[in-house]
Amino acid sequence: MDRIYELKMCYDIIIIGAGPGGLTAGIYARSRMMKTLIIEAGRVGGQLISLYPEKGIHNYPGFESVQARKLSDRLYAQAESLGCDIHDNEKVNEVLDGDEELIVNTSKSQYHAKSVIVAIGMGNFNPKKMCIPGEAELTDKGVTYILPVKEGLVGRKVVLFGGGNSAIEMALISDTVTDTAIVHRKPEFRADECNVDALKHSNVRTVMNTAAVSFNGSGKLESVTLNRNGETYDVPADLAVVNIGIDADLEVLKKWDLKLTEDGRVVVDLDMSTSRNGIFACGDVVDYDGKNKLIITACGEAATASQSAYKFVKKPYWA
Ligand SMILES: Cc1cc2nc3c(=O)[nH]c(=O)nc-3n(C[C@H](O)[C@H](O)[C@H](O)COP(=O)(O)OP(=O)(O)OC[C@H]3O[C@@H](n4cnc5c(N)ncnc54)[C@H](O)[C@@H]3O)c2cc1C
Missing domain, CATH: 3.50.50.60 (FAD/NAD(P)-binding domain)
Incomplete structure (x- = not known):
């Protein structure tokens, strides 16, 4: 007009x-x-x-x-x-x-x-950031806050961060096309029972009581460093989806x-x-x-x- x-x-x-x-x-x-x-x-x-x-x-x-x-x-x-x-x-x-x-x-x-x-x-x-090393540098180079369309997930190692309904639902979508893990810093998810149940019956790997330490890679995401009970270790990943709130x-x-x-x-x-x-x-x-x-x-x-x-x-x- x-x-x-x-x-x-x-x-x-x-x-x-x-x-x-x-x-x-x-x-x-x-x-x-x-x-x-x-x-x-x-x-x-x-x-x-x-x-x-x-x-x-x-x-x-x-x-x-x-x-x-x-x-x-x-x-x-x-x-x-x-x-x-x-x-x-x-x-x-x-x-x-x-x-x-x-x-x-x-x-x-x-x-x-x-x-x-x-x-x-x-x-x-805006989606909440994790504020850990590597996050700013690798945003949109493997670190994202919104799940890409399914076609963009195929063949990638996906690690999701979060423990609510939205993170679980994203993990379940990702699981239909590729290797997927979900990392949550608490011992239990804070989500609807039906979502937690669907997760249990999926192929998504759940990693509980675990915090993200850093995103690593030069030019693109290659791995994430995690910490569980004071022990740190690296997990290969080429897509990290952060879903920890808004x-x-x-x-x-x-x-x-x-x-x-x-x-x-x-x-x-x-x-x-x-x-x-x-x-x-x-x-x-x-x-x-x-x-x-x-x-x-x-x-x-x-x-x-x-x-x-x-x-x-x-x-x-x-x-
Ligand atoms: C991850 C997630 C998953 C969810 N899943 C579900 C679900 O499965 N089912 C369900 O029922 N609900 C769900 N919700 C909740 C649902 O999305 C909200 O309740 C709903 O979007 C609210 O609608 P709204 O129109 O009030 O606000 P919004 O959807 O937030 O829309 C408000 C719009 O106003 C615009 N705006 C803000 N400030 C200004 C300004 N100054 N000038 C002009 N425009 C402005 C914003 O850009 C935005 O586009 C979910 C929420 C989240 C975060």
Whole structure:
């Protein structure tokens, strides 16, 4: 769309973040024919595309199992085909009060909207690093934080680091095509029983109570040094996948003048309204007692947030 036209236009709704929450909010907004813009700081798809594209999702209703990349692609295609304007690689910095509308300032432009939905998930997020020798030098040269597509694993010696569901699920995917080990520094995994059970019945080698000491190789990863009970030893590896958590940064929220919880997440009412008039929120960025950070939760809250924004903007006599 022509940027000059966009600048003059006042959207009914601007959605910040294009993860499952933001995309679903867009889908529901368009079913009400609201002029909708979704602004995404990185890649459309949120955590699904940026953190675990190869992982299977087994708890999204309607699919026994669906690859995260595919679910994200479908949400994207649905939001786009229904008429949402979607901008990627554009970060929202400020949401200001205008005379009669909200003003959204981004890294690229300024937009006006009658309502806003904040769906920024974990904010700016990056996989946690191990901070051991060799990691920085060999990143993308055999050390990675996201499991490559299966074809890229064939014939490689893969060592995964981590003890949660995500690390185990990556190990199980890798195991279907190549030699795979998983290293965890604790005596037990911290994961769903079904994943631990699947691991037991796979060919993945599990290495417990063991810490990574260094990644080794000149120009590309050749081995990893491990430490178990004070003894160090080398294991040959040409792909190390680190999956030990996420560093999330929600600092940007502090500038948006929203009421936040102690750990910096957005406080909402039952209709997903925030402390600021015309601003709603949904997904991982929102917190309340009993909150379960899942795709389906983000989508459910998005439907409510979108409906509330619709009522706020259009004020239908019947709603
Ligand atoms: C490894 C892993 C595996 C998981 N597996 C599952 C699973 O199997 N099933 C399940 O239900 N859940 C799973 N989850 C949880 C699920 O991914 C989240 O609950 C879900 O992604 C939340 O969606 P969201 O739209 O709220 O946020 P996100 O997916 O985080 O999307 C938010 C988007 O907002 C963007 N953004 C942030 N700041 C700005 C800004 N200032 N301006 C513009 N855009 C911004 C981000 O770049 C991001 O794309 C998993 C999570 C992880 C980390």
